[in-house]
Amino acid sequence: MTRYFVTIDDREFEVKVGTDRVSIDGQELEVSIESSGVSSVHSLLVGSRAHKILGDRSTNGEWSIHLDGLLVEAHVLDERTRAIRGMTQANARLQGPKPVVAPMPGMVLKVEVGEGDCVESGQGIIIVEAMKMENEVRAYSGGLVTRVHVKEGEAVEKGQILVDLGPLKASGAHDDTC
Amino acid sequence: MIRSVLIANRGEIALRIVRAVRDLGLRAIAVYSEADKLAPHVLLADEAYEIGPPRASESYLSVDRLIEAAQVAQADAIHPGYGFLAERADFARAVEGAGIIFIGPTPETIAAMGDKTEARKRMAAAGVPIVPGITDPVSSASEALRASRILGFPVLLKAASGGGGKGMRVVDRPGELERFFAAATREAESAFGDGRIYVESYVDRPRHVEVQILADNYGNLVHLGERECSIQRRHQKLIEEAPSPLLTASERSDIGEVALTAARAVDYRGAGTVEFLHHNGNYYFLEMNTRLQVEHPVTELVTGIDLVEWQLRVASGEQLAFSQGDISLTGHAIECRITAEDPLAGFLPSTGTISHLEVPAGLGVRWDGGVLEGLEVSRHYDPLLGKLITHGPDRLSAIGRMTRALDELEVLGVKTSALFHRRVMEEKDFISGHISVAYIEEHQSILSPEVSEDCLVTAAVAAALMEDWHRSRHRTPRLNSENTGNRMSAWRNSG
Numbered sequence: 001m002t003r004y005f006v007t008i009d010d011r012e013f014e015v016k017v018g019t020d021r022v023s024i025d026g027q028e029l030e031v032s033i034e035s036s037g038v039s040s041v042h043s044l045l046v047g048s049r050a051h052k053i054l055g056d057r058s059t060n061g062e063w064s065i066h067l068d069g070l071l072v073e074a075h076v077l078d079e080r081t082r083a084i085r086g087m088t089q090a091n092a093r094l095q096g097p098k099p100v101v102a103p104m105p106g107m108v109l110k111v112e113v114g115e116g117d118c119v120e121s122g123q124g125i126i127i128v129e130a131m132k133m134e135n136e137v138r139a140y141s142g143g144l145v146t147r148v149h150v151k152e153g154e155a156v157e158k159g160q161i162l163v164d165l166g167p168l169k170a171s172g173a174h175d176d177t178c
Numbered sequence: 179m180i181r182s183v184l185i186a187n188r189g190e191i192a193l194r195i196v197r198a199v200r201d202l203g204l205r206a207i208a209v210y211s212e213a214d215k216l217a218p219h220v221l222l223a224d225e226a227y228e229i230g231p232p233r234a235s236e237s238y239l240s241v242d243r244l245i246e247a248a249q250v251a252q253a254d255a256i257h258p259g260y261g262f263l264a265e266r267a268d269f270a271r272a273v274e275g276a277g278i279i280f281i282g283p284t285p286e287t288i289a290a291m292g293d294k295t296e297a298r299k300r301m302a303a304a305g306v307p308i309v310p311g312i313t314d315p316v317s318s319a320s321e322a323l324r325a326s327r328i329l330g331f332p333v334l335l336k337a338a339s340g341g342g343g344k345g346m347r348v349v350d351r352p353g354e355l356e357r358f359f360a361a362a363t364r365e366a367e368s369a370f371g372d373g374r375i376y377v378e379s380y381v382d383r384p385r386h387v388e389v390q391i392l393a394d395n396y397g398n399l400v401h402l403g404e405r406e407c408s409i410q411r412r413h414q415k416l417i418e419e420a421p422s423p424l425l426t427a428s429e430r431s432d433i434g435e436v437a438l439t440a441a442r443a444v445d446y447r448g449a450g451t452v453e454f455l456h457h458n459g460n461y462y463f464l465e466m467n468t469r470l471q472v473e474h475p476v477t478e479l480v481t482g483i484d485l486v487e488w489q490l491r492v493a494s495g496e497q498l499a500f501s502q503g504d505i506s507l508t509g510h511a512i513e514c515r516i517t518a519e520d521p522l523a524g525f526l527p528s529t530g531t532i533s534h535l536e537v538p539a540g541l542g543v544r545w546d547g548g549v550l551e552g553l554e555v556s557r558h559y560d561p562l563l564g565k566l567i568t569h570g571p572d573r574l575s576a577i578g579r580m581t582r583a584l585d586e587l588e589v590l591g592v593k594t595s596a597l598f599h600r601r602v603m604e605e606k607d608f609i610s611g612h613i614s615v616a617y618i619e620e621h622q623s624i625l626s627p628e629v630s631e632d633c634l635v636t637a638a639v640a641a642a643l644m645e646d647w648h649r650s651r652h653r654t655p656r657l658n659s660e661n662t663g664n665r666m667s668a669w670r671n672s673g
Contacts, residue, residue: 004642008634009627015642024639033643037651040534040590044640051636054534054590055644063641066534066590069600070629074641104527105557109364127361130557131518131527133344133412134365158529 005082007075097143097165102156106130111152117145118168126150126162137162144168180255180279180494182207184248185219187259188238190548190564191470192219195257198486200224207251209244211237213558218550225251232558238262241269245276255279255493257486261560264469265292265341281493283468287444291466295338295376301463304443306436309455309462311378319359323352325377335359337366338374341467343413345369348380381462383614384455386410387422389437390477391450392488398498399441401434402481403507405473408613409602411525416595416618417602418473419512420480423573423611424456433461440466449474449489472515472565475546479511479569510573512580514599516587518561521598522627528593529555532563538586542569542579555592563594573611577603598624 001018016023022031033053035042042053044067054066061076077085106128113125124136143165150162182205185195192208196219199206208223213232220226227247230237237243239262248256256273258264258281267289273280282288291297298313311329315338316322326333326349335358337345345366347358359375367373390402406422407415421430437452440463451471453464474485483505488498519525531554537545547564549555555563566583570576581603587596601624602608608617618624 002646004645006638006641008637008641011634013635013638013642015638017642017646022639022643024635029639031639031643033640033647035647042640042644044636044643046636046639051640052588053640053644054588055640056533056590057644057648061645063644064590065637065640065644066588067637067640068633069585069587069597070633070637071590071593071597072629072634072637074637076641076645103523104529106527129368130529131559131561133527134361135526 097141100163184253191259257281315374332380339370339372383616384457388453420476476511510576511569513567518592520593530592532591534590536588538583
C-alpha cells in the first residue's frame with residue numbers, strides 16, 4: 001500500500017494505492033487502469049464508467065492530464081517527500097501580493113502603472129500584444145507597485161515578471177484609498 | 179484555364195484550399211514562413227516555397243515575395259484565403275498586373291467594400307439598410323466624441339479597414355472615449371496598416387446574421403442562405419451555424435434578396451459574404467467580406483456546394499451551374515472554432531507545442547484543421563487551430579453530434595477553447611436558440627473555472643495510479659530483481 005498526495009488547483013487528495021484496491025480520501029473505489037506503455041493514452045475504469053485518460057509526466061510527479069475534455073495539472077507526492085517539503089516550505093512562505101507576470105509571450109504595448117502607484121485587485125497593469133490582439137494583464141491582488149521591469153515595445157516571455165507588487169501601507173494610515 | 183494555384187496563406191484555410199485544388203486535379207502550390215516548415219498545408223501541397231521569416235509582415239503579408247514565388251512556380255492563379263492580403267485591393271491589383279489570376283472579386287470591388295465607410299455610403303445609396311452612424315472616418319478622439327454625442331452613447335468605434343473584431347471598441351461613457359479611441363487606432367494600425375476609425379450607434383444585443391453569395395462573371399448571382407454567428411467574444415466569432423435558428427422562411431428570403439442587392443451594387447464576382455445585424459425584426463448592413471469566410475463549411479454542409487471549388491471554377495471563367503431555385507437547404511450545421519486560448523482564464527492566448535492531437539470522426543463530423551502533433555503554436559499568427567463542424571437532419575442532432583465530437587477531440591500542449599464549446603452545447607438557452615452577441619456575457623457560468631467533483635476525483639485517482647506505475651517502472655533495479663512488472667496494483671497488463 002502506497003499513500004500518495006495529489007494536488008489539483010490547491011485541493012489535496014489522499015490516494016492509497018494497494019495491490020488490489022484504491023481509495024481516495026478514505027473512500028474505496030473499484031478502479032482499473034490500463035496502458036500500452038508506448039503512448040500517453042490510458043484506459044481508466046471507475047466502477048463501470050469508462051474514461052480515456054491522457055497523462056504526460058514532466059518532472060517529479062507533475063502530471064498533465066486530459067480527461068473528459070478537461071486539461072488538469074496534478075502534482076503527485078508520496079508521503080515521505082511531502083513531509084520533507086512541508087518542513088522546508090513552512091518558513092519560506094511568500095509574503096505580500098504576487099508579482100504580475102506575463103501570461104503568454106508577446107510584446108508590451110503599454111504600461112499603465114508606474115512605481116509607487118497603488119493598484120487594486122483586477123486592475124489593468126500592462127497591455128501585451130499577442131496573436132494580433134491586445135490583452136490586458138491584470139493584478140491578481142491589490143498592492144503597491146514597487147518595480148516595473150519592462151518598457152513599452154519590449155518583447156516578453158511567458159511567466160516573465162512584469163511588475164513587482166509590495167504590500168499596501170499598514171492599515172491605520174488613511175491614504176489607502178487606491 | 180487554371181492548372182495551378184498558389185495559396186497565399188497558412189493554417190487551416192491554406193490546407194482547405196490545397197484540398198479543393200487537388201480535388202479538381204490541379205497543382206497546389208503552398209508558401210510558408212520559416213515558422214511553418216512542418217505545417218500541414220506545406221506537407222500536403224504538391225509544391226512549396228519558403229517566403230521569409232516568421233513575422234507575417236515579412237512573409238505572408240509581403241506582396242513582392244508572394245508574386246515572386248508565384249512566378250517561380252509558374253502559378254496560373256493565386257488564392258488569398260482569408261485574413262492577411264485577402265481583402266487588400268493593392269494585392270489583387272499586383273497579382274493581375276503580374277499576369278496571374280486573382281481568385282476573388284475585382285480590386286475595385288475589394289476597395290469599395292474594404293473601406294467600411296465607403297461601403298456604408300454605397301449600400302445606403304443602393305437602398306440597403308445600414309447601422310445608424312457617420313459615414314466618414316474621424317480624425318481625432320475629440321471629433322469621435324462630437325459624433326458620439328450626436329448619436330448618443332453607447333457607440334461603437336470601428337476601423338475603416340476593419341474586420342474580425344480588430345480595432346473595434348464599445349464606448350459606454352464619454353470618459354472612456356479617449357482611451358478606447360487610442361487603443362482602437364493602435365490595433366487597427368497594426369492589424370491593417372490603417373488606423374482610421376469611424377463611429378456607429380451601438381446596437382444592443384443584436385444577432386449576427388450573414389448571407390453567403392456566389393456570383394460568376396456573367397451576371398449570374400445566387401445566395402446560399404444565411405449563417406447565424408451570434409456567439410462571439412470581443413467581436414470574434416466562436417460558434418456559427420446554418421441556417422439561423424431564429425429566421426422565418428420569409429425573413430430568410432428577404433435578407434437573401436437584400437444581400438443580392440448589396441452584391442450587385444459592387445459588381446460582385448466569386449464567393450462573398452454580406453453581414454447583417456439583426457435586431458427586433460430589423461436588419462442592418464454591417465459589412466461585406468469580399469473573400470471566403472472562416473465559417474464557410476456550415477453553408478457547404480447544408481447546401482452541398484463546395485464553395486472553394488466554385489471560387490476556382492468562377493475564376494477559370496465557368497458559369498454557375500445552378501440558379502437560385504436549385505439551392506435548397508438540407509438539415510443543420512454547426513461550427514466550433516477550436517482556438518489556442520484558455521476559456522477558463524478569459525480566453526488568454528496559449529502558446530506551446532502540440533504534443534498530442536486526436537481529431538473526431540464519425541457520421542456528420544468534419545474537421546478542418548491546420549495543426550499536427552509536434553507543431554509549435556507561436557504568437558506570430560492567429561490562434562485558430564482548426565474548426566470542428568457537424569451536420570445533422572435538424573439543429574438538435576447537429577448539437578448532439580457536436581457534443582459527442584468535442585468529447586472525442588484531444589489536444590495536448592496548448593490550452594484550447596474546446597471546453598467552452600462543450601459547455602455551450604449543453605446550455606439550455608443555446609439549445610433553444612435564444613442567442614445574441616451578448617450570449618457569453620449573459621452566461622458567465624460557462625467560463626467558470628470550477629470543474630465537477632467527479633472529474634477532480636477521477637483525475638486525482640488517475641494521477642496517483644499513473645505515478646505509481648511510473649515509479650515501479652523506473653525504480654533502480656535490485657540485484658535479485660523480483661519486480662518484473664507484474665506487480666502493479668490496479669494495473670492490468672495488456673498484450
